[in-house]
Amino acid sequence: MSTEGAAHANSTPLVIEIDSHSLPISQLSRLLRVLQTAIREVAREAEPFQHLFEQQPSPILLLSTEIVESRLRLSISFAEPGDSSPIPDLSVQAFEFFIERFAKLLEDTTQLGLWGQMMGGVGPGQFDSEVDRRLSELRKELRHFRSAHVSFDGRSIAFEDDQLRIE
Numbered sequence: 273m274s275t276e277g278a279a280h281a282n283s284t285p286l287v288i289e290i291d292s293h294s295l296p297i298s299q300l301s302r303l304l305r306v307l308q309t310a311i312r313e314v315a316r317e318a319e320p321f322q323h324l325f326e327q328q329p330s331p332i333l334l335l336s337t338e339i340v341e342s343r344l345r346l347s348i349s350f351a352e353p354g355d356s357s358p359i360p361d362l363s364v365q366a367f368e369f370f371i372e373r374f375a376k377l378l379e380d381t382t383q384l385g386l387w388g389q390m391m392g393g394v395g396p397g398q399f400d401s402e403v404d405r406r407l408s409e410l411r412k413e414l415r416h417f418r419s420a421h422v423s424f425d426g427r428s429i430a431f432e433d434d435q436l437r438i439e
Contacts, residue, residue, distance in 0.1 A: 284360065285336070285347035286311070286367040289421040292344040300344075303413045308333055310406040311348065314373060315366035317403060324362065329353035331362060343419075367424040374422065375429060375438045377407045 288307065290300075311333060316325045324331055334356060336347040350362040414420040420431040430437040 284364055284367070284425060285349045286363075286370065286422070286424045288346040288348070289340075289343045289419075289423075290346075290417045291419045292339055292342055295344065299413075299416055303417075304335075304346075306406075306409050306413045307348075310403075310410045311366065311370060313403050313406045314370040315350070315362065318362070318365045318369055321362050321365065331359055332356070334358075364425075371422070371424045371427045371429070373403060374407050374410070375427070377404055378411060378429065378436060378438060381408065381411070 288303075290303075312325070315331075316322060330353065331350045332353050334349050334351045338345050338347075350359045350366065351357060352359060414422070414431050417431070418433065422429045428437075428439045430439075
């Protein structure tokens with residue numbers, strides 16, 4: 273991932289917000305690696321853009337960061353590999369697909385019951401695709417933070433302590 277705020281001006285970013293208080297670097301590093309892999313895996317499946325990921329170099333992800341009310345805000349968008357110019361069509365379609373697939377996975381995933389046993393849904397390791405496996409890894413990483421929100425274009429997924437909210 274590259275960091276360049278100016279490239280975000282012409283595209284709609286995917287936004288991840290996490291509590292920035294006493295943030296372990298290793299946890300943030302893991303989140304960024306897993307997030308990048310999940311986003312790129314989802315984008316590879318976006319029909320009109322598959323060819324972009326079959327060529328080298330493929331589109332890159334740009335990251336802009338800011339602190340807003342003690343929350344670290346990560347804004348992510350796709351860009352051209354050479355000059356880092358935004359690819360808004362790819363960002364919009366990939367992130368729409370990403371938020372839909374992530375929400376569906378979370379709705380279908382097994383949840384812990386009151387006494388710790390697994391309740392309904394798809395269990396760990398039982399994924400229909402590589403995308404679902406990557407999104408499950410992202411879910412695990414986001415749960416390590418006291419508070420984490422993923423949003424794009426009016427849709428959001430919020431992890432607050434042990435609670436999950438999809439809007």
